[in-house]
Amino acid sequence: MDLLANLTEAYTVALYLREPGGRQLHAAAWHSMGRSFRSEDPVQMGEGLVGWVAKHNRPVDVDRYKQSSEATGLYHADEGIQAFVGMPVGDLGVLVVDTKNRQIFGEREKKIIRDFAVFMGQMVAQQETCAREALYGRILDLLYDVENAALSFSGRRELYDEILDAGRRFSGLSMGFLCLLHQGRKQFWVEAVQGPSVATLRGRSFPVTQGLVGWVLREARPLTHHRMRPGQGKSYLISPDEPLRGYNAFVGVPLLAWRRLMGVWAFAGQTERSIDEEEERALQLAGHRVAATLAHYRLASF
Known part of the structure; x- marks a missing residue:
């Protein structure tokens, strides 16, 4: 220039x-x-x-x-x-x-x-062209990491840690959530978390009418945001009283096993990170493998 x-x-x-x-x-x-x-x-x-x-x-x-x-x-x-x-x-x-x-x-x-x-x-x-080749490499890494976690885990906590870690590396976002539906399908609970300020959410239940995670569960389709402003309107991830501050980007993908909605895996962070359609589809594909594993080992409600 x-x-x-x-x-x-x-x-x-x-x-x-x-x-x-x-x-x-x-x-x-x-x-x-x-x-x-x-x-x-x-x-x-x-x-x-x-x-x-x-x-x-x-x-x-x-x-x-x-x-x-x-x-x-x-x-x-x-x-x-x-x-x-x-x-x-x-x-x-x-x-x-x-x-x-x-x-x-x-x-x-x-x-x-x-x-x-x-x-x-x-x-x-x-x-x-170079960026696309790098993206395809990252997608293969994500699918390999999720598949490897699904085949070799010795306990559910190990599985959750490995799949959330794989998703965080792929998305470049610091926080990861695995949220599963209760049997009545009107509430979900936070089964696993990774990242700063999120540990207190583990094990808690919330209505599907709340937050961005609730939106993904209601609509059963992915949702991405960047340049978010938490605290304004409904710009919160899970609950209005969540202990999370300073995040700008979010991506949430439904976990579907044979078209049966089981939950959501979602990621958020401080980076103004724009998730493109191919990255979103990769998270969906990996999410199908996660959901199939949860269903096979009966780790989620039906």
Whole structure:
């Protein structure tokens, strides 16, 4: 970003990347001298010049820019932008460059911006390939660890510890919970826990109408949250009086054995961790193995 800014005498250079399957773009890298640059705010598809480039996958080249800088989608306030170029980065995002020093970008600068957009598209694609390969490795590790725990445990506490530890390593979250349904299916109890500040929850029962874990049990489908704010509304995991503070991320997955709901395994932590769909499916698949083990050894109510 700094190199491109120096070569083009830019006021702001920013690379926006699309959410996988989503309609928002987030600033992944930038160099800006603007005080009102929207580094933390997503840009919607079609919003401003940045969103237009992403939506139509076509470049935008605006000389003698007369509108407020806010219309670009880059700023919260007018910064006095004079010229603007937006280049699609394949179908992955948008590279934007603007300036206050002159009213036009020359052909040399525009070629540099186009070349950088191509290079960044290749770099992002390569990074995504590497990240996907790393994810598949983590998924295999999770499934192996859960399978190994199911085949070799000598006691239920050992089983619970090993499967929760495997889930925590996979999710990158510090707290793990194994919650099982009572026979009446209106309450659940916390069978096993791992992590800070959660030991007092073990063995306690709660109604399925409470918390995020209760939601997973009622709906029998996964739930993920990131950037949570505990203590506001219903943003609690299990109970309003739980002794947990400071968590930002949550993922909970139903434990289904032959379509029979047995409970939930869930993870939470302080990291603003976004769990993607493939990670969620991996936790579901591993959860099926956990549920089958619980059913086979009659470790849960039916």
